[in-house]
Amino acid sequence: MTVQPQAAPAAPRAGGTLGKRILAFAGHPLFRGDPQVVHGRNPYRRMLAPGSLAEADFDRPPGPGEWAAHRSLAAHRLLGTFYEAETVLLPEQGLDGLYEDFDLFYGPDLKELREGSVSDLERFAFGCLDEAVDVSGAATPEVLEAYFQHVVEEAAAGPSPALTAIAGARDRKSAADLYLVQLALDGLTEASAMSRNLAGAYGPEQSALFKIFIDEFGYGVYDAKHTTIFAKMLRSRAMATHVHAYWNFYLTGPLATNNYYYYLSRDHAKFFRYAGAVTYAEAVFAPAFVEMIKVFRDIFGDAVDLHYCDEHAHIDEHHGRITRDQVLLALAGRHGPRVVPELLRGIAEARLVGGWFEDDTAAQIRWSDDLPRHRELAGSARTGSEPPRRVVLTAESPFGTRCHDGDVVLEVERGEADLVTTPTGPPERLARGEAVLIPGGRLYGIRPATPETACALHAVPPA
Amino acid sequence: MARVIVMDLSRHNTVMVGHDRYFVLHEGERSLLVRDHCPHRGGPLSLARRTPDGRRLSCPWHGTKVGVSAVKRSCLPMVRSGDEAVVVLPDTGDPVSVIHKEILANLPPDPTHDEGAESR
Numbered sequence: 283m284t285v286q287p288q289a290a291p292a293a294p295r296a297g298g299t300l301g302k303r304i305l306a307f308a309g310h311p312l313f314r315g316d317p318q319v320v321h322g323r324n325p326y327r328r329m330l331a332p333g334s335l336a337e338a339d340f341d342r343p344p345g346p347g348e349w350a351a352h353r354s355l356a357a358h359r360l361l362g363t364f365y366e367a368e369t370v371l372l373p374e375q376g377l378d379g380l381y382e383d384f385d386l387f388y389g390p391d392l393k394e395l396r397e398g399s400v401s402d403l404e405r406f407a408f409g410c411l412d413e414a415v416d417v418s419g420a421a422t423p424e425v426l427e428a429y430f431q432h433v434v435e436e437a438a439a440g441p442s443p444a445l446t447a448i449a450g451a452r453d454r455k456s457a458a459d460l461y462l463v464q465l466a467l468d469g470l471t472e473a474s475a476m477s478r479n480l481a482g483a484y485g486p487e488q489s490a491l492f493k494i495f496i497d498e499f500g501y502g503v504y505d506a507k508h509t510t511i512f513a514k515m516l517r518s519r520a521m522a523t524h525v526h527a528y529w530n531f532y533l534t535g536p537l538a539t540n541n542y543y544y545y546l547s548r549d550h551a552k553f554f555r556y557a558g559a560v561t562y563a564e565a566v567f568a569p570a571f572v573e574m575i576k577v578f579r580d581i582f583g584d585a586v587d588l589h590y591c592d593e594h595a596h597i598d599e600h601h602g603r604i605t606r607d608q609v610l611l612a613l614a615g616r617h618g619p620r621v622v623p624e625l626l627r628g629i630a631e632a633r634l635v636g637g638w639f640e641d642d643t644a645a646q647i648r649w650s651d652d653l654p655r656h657r658e659l660a661g662s663a664r665t666g667s668e669p670p671r672r673v674v675l676t677a678e679s680p681f682g683t684r685c686h687d688g689d690v691v692l693e694v695e696r697g698e699a700d701l702v703t704t705p706t707g708p709p710e711r712l713a714r715g716e717a718v719l720i721p722g723g724r725l726y727g728i729r730p731a732t733p734e735t736a737c738a739l740h741a742v743p744p745a
Numbered sequence: 746m747a748r749v750i751v752m753d754l755s756r757h758n759t760v761m762v763g764h765d766r767y768f769v770l771h772e773g774e775r776s777l778l779v780r781d782h783c784p785h786r787g788g789p790l791s792l793a794r795r796t797p798d799g800r801r802l803s804c805p806w807h808g809t810k811v812g813v814s815a816v817k818r819s820c821l822p823m824v825r826s827g828d829e830a831v832v833v834l835p836d837t838g839d840p841v842s843v844i845h846k847e848i849l850a851n852l853p854p855d856p857t858h859d860e861g862a863e864s865r
Contacts, residue, residue, distance in 0.1 A: 346827065412774075413774055414826060414827055415824070415825065415826050416774070416775045416776065416824075416825050417823070417824050417825075418775060418776070418777045418778070418817075418820050418822070418823050418825075419777070419778065419820045419821045419822030419823050419833075420820075420822055421822050422822070424746075424747055424833075425747060425822040425833040427747075428746070428747035428748075428749055428833045429749065429822075429824055429831055429833055431749075432749040432751075432831060433831070626824050627824075629824075630824045630825075630826050633826065634826050634827070
């Protein structure tokens with residue numbers, strides 16, 4: 283379910299042609315969700331919250347400061363689904379009972395909608411990067427090397443906001459699980475985007491990139507594949523390991539980060555930007571996983587399987603070196619100064635989008651860890667004069683999550699509701715008359731705790 | 746080897762490298778770090794105003810017109826991400842400082858500009 287009026291004035295607010303195509307896609311039965319918080323073992327079904335999507339204005343792309351806006355979340359959920367439909371997803375338990383969903387997911391109707399929308403949706407979702415980043419001046423290989431060294435040293439020196447938020451949380455286990463879920467977005471389909479850049483003929487740099495790809499795929503040994511050892515880590519936390527079990531808890535920043543690499547890889551005109559981005563990513567992964575190991579060991583001791591993190595802390599040192607020397611600098615040397623601005627842009631954009639991942643995850647951890655204070659804040663919040671939007675939920679209502687552009691006070695008017703903000707933490711029970719402040723950009727879902735629950739959403743105007 | 750400096754463009758718009766000064770010139774959506782130096786006698790181009798067509802800067806010292814595209818070609822390598830700009834400088838050993846100055850060159854073209862002034 284998603285928090286929305288039952289009869290939302292969908293089409294008028296969704297914008298022009300892109301909005302209509304998107305609504306047609308999201309309105310497909312595969313994407314309407316079900317009452318369960320965690321998605322079942324069916325990679326073709328995922329909640330695209332068609333109701334809340336209808337509120338999003340797809341005529342107005344989010345600006346650089348609006349990456350956490352509701353329409354940004356909606357766009358990245360769709361874009362992620364579009365991209366994954368270009369990969370092979372099969373359920374581990376076999377297709378028995380899912381043949382029809384397989385046919386629908388990859389079938390001509392959705393394919394046509396996807397292909398007719400993907401470029402527009404990419405411009406919508408990533409157009410803000412054109413404003414957020416620019417590269418100027420005579421960009422030489424020396425400049426590239428100096429800039430790269432600077433940003434990598436900076437990343438290695440600075441603490442991860444998300445890991446800092448976990449370490450400082452009251453419920454550190456739930457916070458750590460929420461972080462794992464953000465990694466699962468890529469972790470369970472790892473290197474899928476990268477695979478698009480392996481075909482063609484571009485010399486030793488192609489072979490260098492392929493070495494990394496082979497590592498990600500465990501040299502063809504299933505047990506060594508990175509997705510396999512990522513699932514082991516989830517299993518050690520008693521979490522679901524099937525693809526997108528926790529779809530409802532992927533945040534905008536992590537979705538954008540994951541989509542960014544697909545976005546670059548889908549369009550080979552952006553190949554040099556991809557080379558910059560992947561080099562940055564590989565260089566900063568190793569120290570990030572070293573930090574993650576410390577934080578997770580501190581919380582869980584030996585009860586968590588961190589083989590995946592150990593693997594990355596080790597192998598990404600090599601990948602960082604290979605991508606820097608044999609991809610990034612090699613491409614700059616072979617193809618000349620004309621490609622250096624694109625390589626620089628890829629580094630800068632990967633750094634920026636990676637910052638969204640961190641900031642979004644940290645903010646979600648802090649909000650979900652401090653709901654009592656947000657109950658207090660709801661009491662003192664000044665709501666606007668606009669009438670609230672009302673939502674009525676029953677046990678059959680599909681569960682979905684969303685966020686709002688600005689602060690909102692959620693009030694239970696009838697029945698009881700569970701506010702769900704984390705994948706594994708306990709939900710916050712709200713009785714009739716109780717309210718909570720939901721900060722702009724924060725993800726939540728509502729599950730009815732009584733046969734029928736009515737909620738009101740009061741917008742809080744900016745101070 | 747090169748040197749890297751980081752500027753906060755919401756606070757700073759000028760870089761001093763030894764005796765050389767560079768300022769942030771806005772060109773559409775882009776920001777460029779260009780040399781604050783008129784090729785005629787070294788006048789401060791940051792205090793130049795654009796000609797009505799927006800394509801040249803009129804140096805405040807002697808009215809020399811300097812093409813914006815030529816000024817742009819002189820810019821230092823810079824990667825801007827939001828308000829943060831990372832600038833790569835040659836390692837000359839000169840001291841570097843980052844400051845805020847008045848930049849007239851980013852104002853709209855001067856409608857009172859007299860095209861023939863410098864030739865009289």
